[in-house]
Amino acid sequence: MTRKLTRRHVLAASTAAAAGSFITPVRAAPPEPTKITPALIEAAKKEGKFSWYTSVDLALGEKVAKAFEAKYPGITMKVERSGAERNFQRIGQEFQNRIYNCDVVNSSDAAHLIVWKRAKMLAPFVPEDVAQYFPDAHKDPDGMFASWRITLCPIAYNTRLVKAEDAPKSYADLLDPKWMGKIVKAHPGYSGTIMTATQQLSRDLGWPWFEKLAKQKVMQVQSATEPPKKLAQGERAVMADGGEYVAAELKARGEPVEIVYASEGTPLITGPSAVMANAPNPNAARLFQAWSMTREAQQLNIDVGALRSAHPQTTDRADMRKFSDIKMLKEEANVVADQADAIKAQYVKYFKV
Amino acid sequence: MTRNFDLSRPVLAAVAALLAVMIVLPVGWLLVVSLTGKDGGITLANFVALFTDPTFVDPLITTLIIACSVSAICCLVAAPLGWLVARTDMPFARTIRTLVMASLVTPPFVGAIAWEMLAAPNSGLLNQLWRLLSGMPPDEALFDIYSLGGLIFVISCYTFPYVFILVANALDRMPGELEDASSMLGAKTWQTARLITVPLALPTLLAGALVAFLQALNLFGSPAILAIPAGFHTLTTRIWSLFQFPPKPELAAAASVPLLVLTVLLLRAQAMALGRRGYAVLGGKYGAPRPIRLGWLRGPAVALALFVLAMPLFLPYAALFNSAFSRVASRIVGPETITLHNVKFTFLELSSTMPALKNTFLLATASATLGALLALLIAYIVARKAVRGYRVLGFLATAPLAIPGIVLGVGLFLAYTRPPLALYGTLWILLIAFVTIELPAAYQQLGSAFHAVHPELEEAGRMLGATRLRTLADITAPLLRSAVIATWCFIFVATIRELSAAVILFTSETKVLSVLIFDLKESGDVGAIAVLSLTMVAITTVVIAAANRLHARPQSRAA
Numbered sequence: 001m002t003r004k005l006t007r008r009h010v011l012a013a014s015t016a017a018a019a020g021s022f023i024t025p026v027r028a029a030p031p032e033p034t035k036i037t038p039a040l041i042e043a044a045k046k047e048g049k050f051s052w053y054t055s056v057d058l059a060l061g062e063k064v065a066k067a068f069e070a071k072y073p074g075i076t077m078k079v080e081r082s083g084a085e086r087n088f089q090r091i092g093q094e095f096q097n098r099i100y101n102c103d104v105v106n107s108s109d110a111a112h113l114i115v116w117k118r119a120k121m122l123a124p125f126v127p128e129d130v131a132q133y134f135p136d137a138h139k140d141p142d143g144m145f146a147s148w149r150i151t152l153c154p155i156a157y158n159t160r161l162v163k164a165e166d167a168p169k170s171y172a173d174l175l176d177p178k179w180m181g182k183i184v185k186a187h188p189g190y191s192g193t194i195m196t197a198t199q200q201l202s203r204d205l206g207w208p209w210f211e212k213l214a215k216q217k218v219m220q221v222q223s224a225t226e227p228p229k230k231l232a233q234g235e236r237a238v239m240a241d242g243g244e245y246v247a248a249e250l251k252a253r254g255e256p257v258e259i260v261y262a263s264e265g266t267p268l269i270t271g272p273s274a275v276m277a278n279a280p281n282p283n284a285a286r287l288f289q290a291w292s293m294t295r296e297a298q299q300l301n302i303d304v305g306a307l308r309s310a311h312p313q314t315t316d317r318a319d320m321r322k323f324s325d326i327k328m329l330k331e332e333a334n335v336v337a338d339q340a341d342a343i344k345a346q347y348v349k350y351f352k353v
Numbered sequence: 354m355t356r357n358f359d360l361s362r363p364v365l366a367a368v369a370a371l372l373a374v375m376i377v378l379p380v381g382w383l384l385v386v387s388l389t390g391k392d393g394g395i396t397l398a399n400f401v402a403l404f405t406d407p408t409f410v411d412p413l414i415t416t417l418i419i420a421c422s423v424s425a426i427c428c429l430v431a432a433p434l435g436w437l438v439a440r441t442d443m444p445f446a447r448t449i450r451t452l453v454m455a456s457l458v459t460p461p462f463v464g465a466i467a468w469e470m471l472a473a474p475n476s477g478l479l480n481q482l483w484r485l486l487s488g489m490p491p492d493e494a495l496f497d498i499y500s501l502g503g504l505i506f507v508i509s510c511y512t513f514p515y516v517f518i519l520v521a522n523a524l525d526r527m528p529g530e531l532e533d534a535s536s537m538l539g540a541k542t543w544q545t546a547r548l549i550t551v552p553l554a555l556p557t558l559l560a561g562a563l564v565a566f567l568q569a570l571n572l573f574g575s576p577a578i579l580a581i582p583a584g585f586h587t588l589t590t591r592i593w594s595l596f597q598f599p600p601k602p603e604l605a606a607a608a609s610v611p612l613l614v615l616t617v618l619l620l621r622a623q624a625m626a627l628g629r630r631g632y633a634v635l636g637g638k639y640g641a642p643r644p645i646r647l648g649w650l651r652g653p654a655v656a657l658a659l660f661v662l663a664m665p666l667f668l669p670y671a672a673l674f675n676s677a678f679s680r681v682a683s684r685i686v687g688p689e690t691i692t693l694h695n696v697k698f699t700f701l702e703l704s705s706t707m708p709a710l711k712n713t714f715l716l717a718t719a720s721a722t723l724g725a726l727l728a729l730l731i732a733y734i735v736a737r738k739a740v741r742g743y744r745v746l747g748f749l750a751t752a753p754l755a756i757p758g759i760v761l762g763v764g765l766f767l768a769y770t771r772p773p774l775a776l777y778g779t780l781w782i783l784l785i786a787f788v789t790i791e792l793p794a795a796y797q798q799l800g801s802a803f804h805a806v807h808p809e810l811e812e813a814g815r816m817l818g819a820t821r822l823r824t825l826a827d828i829t830a831p832l833l834r835s836a837v838i839a840t841w842c843f844i845f846v847a848t849i850r851e852l853s854a855a856v857i858l859f860t861s862e863t864k865v866l867s868v869l870i871f872d873l874k875e876s877g878d879v880g881a882i883a884v885l886s887l888t889m890v891a892i893t894t895v896v897i898a899a900a901n902r903l904h905a906r907p908q909s910r911a912a
Contacts, residue, residue, distance in 0.1 A: 057876060220582050344597070
């Protein structure tokens with residue numbers, strides 16, 4: 001049984017009293033859900049612009065921006081894409097210097113939202129769709145953030161270089177000497193997806209698995225969006241980790257990429273979004289946050305970006321394995337929030353960079 | 354009119370003060386931070402941590418290997434090429450000179466990305482081609498760019514033009530009479546070269562070796578792109594990794610101190626090596642140097658030059674063009690697969706493109722103008738020993754060379770994120786960073802130009818009653834016109850290429866092209882990188898061509 005299904009069941013079975021099981025303690029009642037009203041749209045248009053810090057693949061990020069701009073003409077959206085860990089560092093740096101450029105933030109490392117919430121950097125804001133439809137597992141009980149995107153961090157291989165029967169089926173398979181020098185992998189110091197996945201894999205497989213993997217002469221890249229692209233180029237035969245959505249999009253475009261959901265389970269990556277407390281364009285930020293959680297916007301993420309969604313009214317893509325059929329590893333954002341530095345240090349010990 | 358009032362002292366004092374603020378402030382903060390412990394007290398703990406930790410010592414050794422190799426390779430390539438271009442009758446010498454300069458327009462990290470497309474072990478175009486030609490099995494590679502050798506090669510590709518320019522310019526300025534005298538006294542061509550040309554060019558070559566060494570030492574972009582996938586760090590990438598969350602500026606500051614010491618020692622050594630001889634080779638009137646006849650070697654010489662140019666220029670740009678118009682960079686574009694997808698994406702969808710272009714060219718123009726003026730003044734003061742303590746100015750102007758851009762970025766960050774000058778988040782902090790970083794090279798260029806102008810010309814002006822500034826304006830500056838324009842272009846180009854400080858100092862509102870490309874690289878969007886790089890190079894070329902036209906125009910200044 002999958003985690004999301006479990007949580008959906010919990011949601012279906014429980015009342016609103018179940019809220020509060022998610023990550024941080026409840027301090028006060030969350031704010032009233034906000035609808036997209038003409039007044040909000042007008043106020044946003046008056047601001048005319050805002051910036052969105054995200055770590056989602058750039059091509060998808062810009063498509064989201066174009067869709068939003070088409071829906072609400074007169075508002076220019078700037079996409080600031082970088083690895084989640086780099087964005088995290090920069091936002092902290094800017095915040096310390098009282099520079100507030102960021103309106104809406106999205107991170108593939110859910111732990112970041114916890115840290116920002118603790119630092120009181122987020123504005124409470126609950127879009128109507130989140131209040132009405134999102135399962136508790138995907139919204140902050142204090143209304144500070146909600147899961148804008150969900151994806152996985154699977155294994156994948158290049159179908160021209162590897163036959164389906166030879167492809168790795170599990171994380172254990174990646175340690176086979178035949179993959180020496182043929183694996184590409186992203187880095188937890190730069191990518192939130194990989195940070196999240198590294199915590200889950202080191203918990204379930206143990207660090208010795210990483211130590212052995214490091215001896216396979218792994219090609220080390222930074223962002224989780226890059227390994228699938230290296231596969232498509234044929235630079236490496238197998239990727240040990242990377243964004244499922246990027247791999248799935250490449251596959252849909254006819255590139256020789258095939259995804260493997262490892263027998264041990266695949267790390268689940270939740271990417272929450274929030275409005276910044278000091279957003280320079282608070283209305284545009286709220287309008288975007290509200291729109292980005294609607295069924296329409298969430299379905300767009302799936303259709304053009306191959307992401308997964310917490311919105312129960314969205315439908316999976318036919319060309320991707322059903323979310324509920326995938327064995328997943330348990331995500332523990334609160335653990336990542338406390339252990340991120342130790343995880344990075346351990347990783348560097350084995351992989352040298 | 355205060356025609357005879359000598360303005361030089363206040364001007365010089367102002368320059369000294371400006372330099373002090375520009376350089377002493379960030380460096381001072383770095384030193385303070387490197388000596389500060391967690392409890393706020395003074396400590397050497399950061400240095401102890403540094404030199405007992407193999408994750409620092411290994412990158413340090415790697416970096417020294419890289420810098421020495423690059424320095425040697427650059428001299429070996431640049432010296433013969435510079436000589437061929439400046440002193441022989443090799444055909445197309447002017448074109449080749451222009452092309453070497455043009456290769457300098459390529460940011461090293463773009464070159465590294467292009468060489469990834471060419472020589473990645475599996476998907477690299479050259480490896481694919483070689484497999485096709487030789488039947489080499491798919492798992493083997495002719496070239497592996499993700500290696501120490503690959504990194505040294507790529508850094509050399511984009512460093513040797515510095516040495517080349519220095520050598521070629523020095524050989525241009527060298528008086529032909531000395532060589533003529535040597536030939537008249539019966540020396541053969543090669544004897545003349547050995548006894549006259551080489552010794553006269555040697556100081557420049559040494560300076561070139563130093564520049565190459567320091568460039569390789571402080572480079573961030575190419576190692577970030579090639580070393581990390583290969584699984585090793587250089588000092589700069591290791592320092593950069595210290596700015597991951599939570600940032601450890603105290604260790605980064607400490608890590609930069611050995612570099613600073615090393616550079617100071619190198620500069621001292623250079624000064625001692627050159628100190629005993631006089632090298633004023635441009636006095637009143639000298640004849641143009643006589644080109645040496647290569648005879649049957651003309652063909653091979655051109656072939657050699659073109660082969661060398663293929664490395665930084667022809668091959669990488671072929672790869673960039675290919676990937677700009679291809680969906681996947683590792684496939685050769687054909688008439689059926691050619692696509693404008695990347696161009697459309699870059700200019701119509703990518704929301705950062707236009708702001709980054711605007712910021713970049715604004716900053717490049719401002720930095721070049723400000724930097725060239727400042728370097729001119731400092732070079733003059735030092736070359737003519739115009740004020741007491743001029744050596745300090747010379748040292749200060751060279752000092753930024755010793756600080757990796759990324760660490761200087763942190764120093765500036767520490768210095769300008771607090772009152773009275775809270776500049777972080779503005780373009781000003783980037784302007785200060787770029788001028789500071791480019792100052793050493795600009796100063797060295799203009800300094801060596803000053804050394805070539807004999808003070809007798811200025812002395813004549815002073816004796817006839819002109820003030821120092823007027824002499825500078827009417828006599829020295831016109832003689833140095835081409836050097837000043839070259840320096841302006843140099844800073845302009847260098848600013849556009851600058852990544853390592855910008856990557857620390859940018860905010861989303863002040864993003865420049867190099868950072869945008871670096872971000873694109875992180876996520877592997879090579880198509881957009883190719884389009885942006887080509888755009889950047891095209892615009893830069895136009896600007897430089899315009900500056901050169903200005904240069905070629907006859908002088909219109911009223912006497």
